[in-house]
Amino acid sequence: MLRIVDRYLARELAVSFLAATLILLLVVMGATLADLLAKIARGRVAADLLLALVGLRLVDMLTLLLPLAAFLGVQLAYGRLYRESEMAVFAASGLAVTGLLRPLALFAVPLTIATALIAFWLAPAAVRQAQSLQEEASRSLIIAGLEPGRFVELPNNDGIMYVEWMSADGTRFRKMFVESERVNAEDHSTSVNIITARDGELYHEADGVARFLGLNDGFRVEGVLGQDDFRLMRYQRNDIKLSDSGTDVTPDSVKRAAPTAELLASSDPVQRAELQWRLAAPLSVLVLVLLALPLAKATPREPRYARLLIALLSWFIYYNGLALGRAWLSQGRIDARVGFWWAVLPTALIALYLLWRGQQLPKPKTARLRPRPGVA
Numbered sequence: 001m002l003r004i005v006d007r008y009l010a011r012e013l014a015v016s017f018l019a020a021t022l023i024l025l026l027v028v029m030g031a032t033l034a035d036l037l038a039k040i041a042r043g044r045v046a047a048d049l050l051l052a053l054v055g056l057r058l059v060d061m062l063t064l065l066l067p068l069a070a071f072l073g074v075q076l077a078y079g080r081l082y083r084e085s086e087m088a089v090f091a092a093s094g095l096a097v098t099g100l101l102r103p104l105a106l107f108a109v110p111l112t113i114a115t116a117l118i119a120f121w122l123a124p125a126a127v128r129q130a131q132s133l134q135e136e137a138s139r140s141l142i143i144a145g146l147e148p149g150r151f152v153e154l155p156n157n158d159g160i161m162y163v164e165w166m167s168a169d170g171t172r173f174r175k176m177f178v179e180s181e182r183v184n185a186e187d188h189s190t191s192v193n194i195i196t197a198r199d200g201e202l203y204h205e206a207d208g209v210a211r212f213l214g215l216n217d218g219f220r221v222e223g224v225l226g227q228d229d230f231r232l233m234r235y236q237r238n239d240i241k242l243s244d245s246g247t248d249v250t251p252d253s254v255k256r257a258a259p260t261a262e263l264l265a266s267s268d269p270v271q272r273a274e275l276q277w278r279l280a281a282p283l284s285v286l287v288l289v290l291l292a293l294p295l296a297k298a299t300p301r302e303p304r305y306a307r308l309l310i311a312l313l314s315w316f317i318y319y320n321g322l323a324l325g326r327a328w329l330s331q332g333r334i335d336a337r338v339g340f341w342w343a344v345l346p347t348a349l350i351a352l353y354l355l356w357r358g359q360q361l362p363k364p365k366t367a368r369l370r371p372r373p374g375v376a
Helices: 004-041 047-083 086-092 097-137 251-257 260-265 269-295 306-331 341-359
Strands: 160-166 172-183 190-204 211-224 231-241
Touching (some): 047 306, 097 251, 097 269, 269 341
Antiparallel strands (some): 211 231
16 A cells, blocks of 8 residues: 555656656757758658657657656656755654655656667667658658649759659659759859650669669750850650668667667677667666655755756766767677676665765764863
């Protein structure tokens, strides 16, 4: 049976945790939206994938946000109780500092399990799904914002394109017109390149990366503005290689998308480091929640967010230690069996020491008797 004080403290922790999570998600969402909108403007991401990619990226970021939100939630909840003297009332009622660990465990253990599920299964699946959506969109001309019947400026100032008809999947078109201009840096002359085609298609090479426009029955005009040496070429078939679609498939995203079972069976240092990074997420929830309890102790007259700055600095040092360990593991400088324990265990020991120290009563000060003047 839960005590009344346990339910009260668990409710305070949950409310503070949800508030911290919401604020962190809003911050991350703003940065993600700005990044995706910039890529949409450059034609690297399809506009209709915006909401889906934002949601998938947020799921991937939960492995970093949840430990931090739990740390801040405990700090805010218990810090308020200390400032409003509720902790003093609990202590006067016989509730020691260690008595706060029970509601803390009710809050931290389910959150640790949820974080482990996200880190080992849900986040990699979200990264794979995001990559799949972008790779599928790169196979369509819709990613460049093309609409049949209107002139559209291509991304990166690559020119202007017009198609009279385009299939629903954006892979086939009819009556295409493309005009592009390039300025020579030496003589500042402007070269013009105009391509027309009766019909065509967008296709990929066998590797699935390089993209080509296959144009049928058209003309190509090349020349420099102001000069009369334009060249006209008629072709039956013309294949044009397009620029990289920019699907954000980087080495980092590839290892983050790898299934956990694949990481367990691998001996590659990079993949072993990724496995340890996923394991560090649920462990960080337990360690940071334990560390936040002594750091939340404050006096009633203390500024509201004074301890919060110290807590954020502690988290910053802890997180950078994990990031440094991840780099060392990837480079093979430390053994994979060591993992992040060299950063996790000292932090947990420091938290336990601060808890023990917080329960120690201050030693009474002994007054020194001074002899009266004139008395031997």
